[in-house]
Amino acid sequence: MGELRRRAYLTAMQVVSWLPRTELPFAAPSRAELLQPLPVEEVAVVAPVPATAPTARVTEPAAPAPSLPRVQIKPVRAEPPVSPVSDAQEPAEPALAKLPVPRFALQLYRAGNCLLLVELPTGEPFQSRDPAYLLLKDLLRAAGLPDAPQLLGEPVRWPLLARGNLDQGPQAAREFVQGYVMARVEEQEQAPASIWLIGLPALRFAGEAEADSYENELSIDGIGSAWALPGLELLMDEPERKAPLWRAMCRVRSRWETS
Structure with a gap:
């Protein structure tokens, strides 16, 4: 050292x-002054050494160090922080982490007595020769519905704003999509027999369900009976999904055929 x-x-x-x-x-x-021997009268008496023991070299005692005041340390017990809120008020809940803003685009159609809430894979409305739109027409023909669905309103794109402090998280997106679909349902002269939710965003934000609900029917408050389908892009990328989708369609198609 x-x-x-x-x-x-x-x-x-x-x-x-x-x-x-x-x-x-x-x-x-x-320092030389510290090595000087002490006066004779202050030298401590050394006990006699036994004869059998070897002669030991006795060193002069060092000058005593000045005594320091002894400080008594008391353990401090941790006290709970005192909240300025009165006892009658409840403590504020911890702030939740802000969830990421979802990004999706949905289009609402009507085909016969069914409504279709479809995820737009590119974010833009379908063109007549788009592969995804051609697949949608095939699904409608297989279900016994008109293969030229009618557009209902403009696409729903989320987030609504590119900037600003408006909450655009998952809960806000769910409330907006459900409110949009309910408003379109109320505008129809005849209530739809079923609403197809095609794609995970449609299923998640209109039906409050996840991908494990594909090919199943759902009951949504304010909207009615819905049928969950995989997205059109997913069906094209994974053709093996078409077989279970066909079996599910055979099971539920009586709902719109008898209406």
């Missing part, structure tokens, strides 16, 4: 005066 670090340690321990037992490496020279 170097001299500067050694003196820093001793200062931190409040050691004012000290002498080493042995010669310290890298130490500064000792």
